[in-house]
Amino acid sequence: MIACLPASGRRRAGILCAMTEDAPGPHRPGRPGLVEVAARAGVSIKTASRALNGEGYVAHETRQRVQQAADELGYRANGMARELRLGGNTSTLIGMLGGDLGNPFYSKLASGLEREVRFRGLQLVTVNTDEDTRSEQRLTDALLERRVRALVVASTLPSHEHLAAEHRHGIPFVFVDRPPVGLSADAVLLDNRGGAHQAAAHLLELGHTRIGIVGDLSRLSTNQERVTSFGATLRAAGIADWREHLIEDAHDVDTAQRAVLDLLRRDPAPTAIFTTNNRITTGALRVLHRLPAPPALIGFDELDMGDILGVTVVTHDPENMGRQTARLLLERLDGYAGTARWVILPTRLIPRASSRRPPGTG
Amino acid sequence: MIACLPASGRRRAGILCAMTEDAPGPHRPGRPGLVEVAARAGVSIKTASRALNGEGYVAHETRQRVQQAADELGYRANGMARELRLGGNTSTLIGMLGGDLGNPFYSKLASGLEREVRFRGLQLVTVNTDEDTRSEQRLTDALLERRVRALVVASTLPSHEHLAAEHRHGIPFVFVDRPPVGLSADAVLLDNRGGAHQAAAHLLELGHTRIGIVGDLSRLSTNQERVTSFGATLRAAGIADWREHLIEDAHDVDTAQRAVLDLLRRDPAPTAIFTTNNRITTGALRVLHRLPAPPALIGFDELDMGDILGVTVVTHDPENMGRQTARLLLERLDGYAGTARWVILPTRLIPRASSRRPPGTG
DNA sequence: ATGAAAGCGCTAACAA
DNA sequence: TTGTTAGCGCTTTCAT
DSSP: OOEEEEEESSSSSEEEEEEEEEEOOOOOOOOHHHHHHOOOOOTTTTHHHHHTOOOSSSOOOHHHHHHHHHHHHOOOOOOOHHHHHHSSOSEEEEEEESSTTSSSSHHHHHHHHHHHHTTTTTTTEEOTTTOHHHHHHHHHHHHTTTOOEEEEEOOOOSOOGGGHHHHTTTOOOOSSSSSSSSSEEEEEEEEEHHHHHHHHHHHHHOOOSEEEEEOOOSSSSSHHHHHHHHHHHHHTTTOTTGGGGGEEOOSSSSHHHHHHHHHHHHSSSSSSEESSSSSHHHHHHHHHOOOOOOOOEEESSSTTTTHHTTTTEOOOOOOHHHHHHHHHHHHHHTTTTTTTEEEEEEEEOOOGGOOOOOOOOO | OOEEEEEESSSSEEEEEEEEEEEOOOOOOOOEEEEEHHHHHHHHHHHHHHHHTTOOOOOOOHHHHHHHHHHHHHHOOOOOHHHHHHTTTTSSSSEESSSTTTHHHHHHHHHHHHHHHHGGTTTEEEEEEEHHHHHHHHHHHHHTTTOSSEEEOOOOOOOOGGGHHHHTTTTOOEEEEEOOOOSSOOEEEEHHHHHHHHHHHHHHTOOOOOOOEEEOOSSSSSHHHHHHHHHHHHTTTOOTTTTGGGGGOOHHHHHHHHHHHHHHHHSSOOOOOOOSSHHHHHHHHHHHHHHHSSEEEEEEETTTTTHHHTTTEOOOOOHHHHHHHHHHHHHHTTTTTTEEEEEEEEEHHHHHHGGOOOOOOO
């Protein structure tokens, strides 16, 4: 195909190939506008506009001339200008803030959302907040300035009162995964309490009484709900000291791995472990899969290979969350101006091999 | 927290909750603009602009008045208008077209890219093409009209000549995963041939001679490279009829599953299988994991749980691909106007348990 | 240190 | 059927 030489000194690239022809830089030699097209077709600017937009009341022959001029010039309408003129104050962009779009939870959510809004001619702008509150603030501002038509946010902030003004100005917010605080806005959430309760009940039923919990950042409402509900169920079963085996703030796979190791080194060690999200479950699996007699495991969120690995999970459907989010959002865009709605999606326990491991002789 | 009632008749939602306060619809009662702010602060529109942008030459006291007026009014600069005025013809948006942003390959790529461009104040607009050529065309146009500053595209099209005009107008394209055809543009690709070769060599070394191949859409260049390179290695080892065990166009997990079953039902059945991407590997695993004596397996692309499942893979780093893409793109934006560059990233074979299964008595 | 006017590329309203 | 004018919200001259 092409002659390639091994890269020399380039950071991480493997091979670097130089192609033959030239490609231009960002030097912009004035794109053709409606004026140029109109001139070339020998019509007025408005006629050109009409012709290109198929507005009717344009002579067939004229329309063709204009179209041809546009093609020859490589004309492309300027969406920004159009929108500025049209409503002035809104675009066809939907903004979405998520913790980490590399995480399947967020990316499937985003993907489901995108598929729904695409048919309305809307585009999705996604940004990673890295679950960082400052990033979230800055990026929210940036999206709002870009005049996104609506904002979908998986927020890390403890309060959303600062968004009240925007909200009143008519831009729809849909909170996903985590609810709005101090602001009455639409939301699509999971039944975290129900899911965690099922998980706990399942383990109790199997005879476990010493159960470890590895949780995400403790400031996140999702995590709080999952942990407290799980704990409440244990307590109701007479396990008062459940917090003894609780480790929180395991926000990535590595720290989750360490947390699990920590739990297992205790004496007596827990006979079962509950992990509150997909990353933590992954970390736990990395540790458990090479143990001769691992403790039982239940994770929140489905895993890509959950069925094959035989991991018991509390599952739900992120793509569906995306679709529900789209629904709420589009209804707002279509004029619904009623009270804020919270859609709470169910979770489901899928018992698999990892929880069939008995409490043993602990 | 809030009173919730079970949803009645709602499509898939679980529970629907009505909040108390009101939330406005899209009725836009005129957002405040610079004019309003200026008026309220008792200064000219230009002074307001200067004050808000911290341009200097504004009396301290004036600046405060303006700032306060802006805050009270909930003023937010209009990015579209600003950009229109500024260059007229470009935004701070980067467009990215991918087959399925729900697929970890694309979402990690996108995430890596987003993390790099974010620091330059650029935002990433991602769209799913569903590997459909018509969608790709339409969405490309939409992004171009929105005047994205650059376009990242994992293309499904057989040719990209239609983009030549755009390219000459100065908008940088970076092709990812699949190279541009009929257009000289930057690209970030994988060493598909090398990876497939390694996979074949590995299986040959272990004594396999009857090897099944399950491929993706046959029109995709990535798939062609992987399949033909794999086949070439087999042929070089004296296996002339390798195409007998080739099944292509298994584009999703389900069809991949069926393809694998098909291969296994043959007599004699292959003693090993090569799957050309992550989805197909997943499908294969679903079938193989419950077989008493499954054939050996090698998959292209790493899997989330590849290490735990013990799947031998030809791996690479999608997030790094995103970073490399960002690098090329930002260099263009910074004025590099030289020849198009292709960065070809290496792949690496990770031998794990799934390929240690011997050819058996086939 | 502040203001007036012009215009980015487009479309709506109103002529012609 | 076509053209003229104005203006979306902002920033850039060029005054003052």
